[in-house]
Amino acid sequence: MTTARTAVPDVIALTQRLIRFDTTNPPGREADCVRFVHGLLTEAGVASTLVAKDPSRPNLVARLPGRGVAPPLLLHAHVDVVPTEGQAWSHPPFSGDLRDDHVWGRGAIDMKGSLASMLVALLGLHARGTPPAGDVLLAVVADEENGSAVGARHLVQDHPHLFDGVAYAVGEDGGASLELDGSRRVHPIVVAEKRAVWLRATFRGPAGHASRIPPEHSVPRRLNRLLDALAGGGLGPRPGAVTHRMLTALAAAHPGPLGEALLRFRDDPADLSALKPLSERDALFLRSISQHTANPTVIAGGTRTNVIPGEMSVDIDGRLLPGDFTADDFISALRAKAGFPLDIEVLVEGEPMPEPVLGPFYERLAGVLREADPDGVPVPMMTTASTDARLFPQLGISSYGFMPLLIPAGSGYRDLLHAPDERIPFAALHFGVHCFEQLLLSYP
Missing domain, CATH: 3.40.630.10 (Zn peptidases)
Structure with missing residues (x-):
């Protein structure tokens, strides 16, 4: 029964x-x-x-x-x-x-x-x-x-x-995932997340006729300078323990040129040439988890094509690595990167993420995956x-x-x-x- x-x-x-x-x-x-x-x-x-x-x-x-x-x-x-x-x-x-x-x-x-x-x-x-x-x-x-x-x-x-x-x-x-060369199945175990800090930078200045080159302090000129400063997508390499351990494990599972490239990037995340053997997708993921990122996503302002606007704004999707780097630190870094004062408001500030714990529970998660799939590679990861x-x-x-x-x-x-x-x-x-x-x- x-x-x-x-x-x-x-x-x-x-x-x-x-x-x-x-x-x-x-x-x-x-x-x-x-x-x-x-x-x-x-x-x-x-x-x-x-x-x-x-x-x-x-x-x-x-x-x-x-x-x-x-x-x-x-x-x-x-x-x-x-x-x-x-x-x-x-x-x-x-x-x-x-x-x-x-x-x-x-x-x-x-x-x-x-x-x-x-x-x-x-x-x-x-x-x-x-x-x-x-x-x-x-x-x-x-x-x-x-x-x-x-x-x-x-x-x-x-x-x-x-x-x-x-x-x-x-x-x-x-x-969170990396495909690499497709020779080994990678099992991500996420031990850390980046946290969201969404900002809005607002620019104000003299309006005018768009047929003329606007002055240096005009809204479009300052907006362009900020966009140029953020063109790389981040604030520069800031290697952490999770990325180091992940790249070490992946390099061991991929001997040869790919493994060597992963170790090069692990040791010097500013060396973007190390990522040439990787797909663009994987390279961008590794760069994203190695630094605080800042991406302009929404630009608003202006009334007519032939009018230099007196006010415009740009929303910025910021993603911060775990640790003690605060939203205020992020804003200060953006201002320094732009090279001029920025009027910034915080739209969303995600919960602070603690440093990851790679202790016995993590090891058991990895052990479960190894036992169930001996050909797979469990690795600690951060998700963006x-x-x-x-x-x-x-x-x-x-x-x-x-x-x-x-x-x-x-x-x-x-x-x-x-x-x-x-x-x-x-x-x-x-x-x-x-x-x-x-x-x-x-x-x-």
């Missing part, structure tokens, strides 16, 4: 079901999806509760008791997804179609497929009566794609007691994007990005985040279930 306790969903079917909830954010509409997960856990006998700042956008926190040989572990996953408007899809983005041994649809990679793997691993242990090493908390949250205000930030700020005793958190990897992992360290929780995928080397699946034709292989989902099970059973 089959009981609810022993019924474990199939990870492929569960990924399909989750994708079929249209949780595009904005507006979000995560409630039906979160309540579906709540029902799944309740039916299986796993205690869970709904917590909402906005009743139409609830979050879920579940707890599976463990053996007590390890501190509580948090698994967190968001169910909201980015919009699909303006993208050309081969299959309807919320159909969850099964084609060519893949599940297709928005969220397959980011990150409903990973949530399905977490759920099946957790429910599988529960159904077999095999408790994990410590209590496992599962947080299924809203709003990660648009600031986390009603999602993880609400949980951390208003319900911190739910995470009492939690030492480690595991969530998405933010799309922000995820909900930036929030849980406020509670003293060490956070990691861990999205185990068994995919062909150099296949670029992680590049499908936010892109059309997002999809995930069946094999990657089963691999994820296995890795999460092994992690829950054996983490320190």
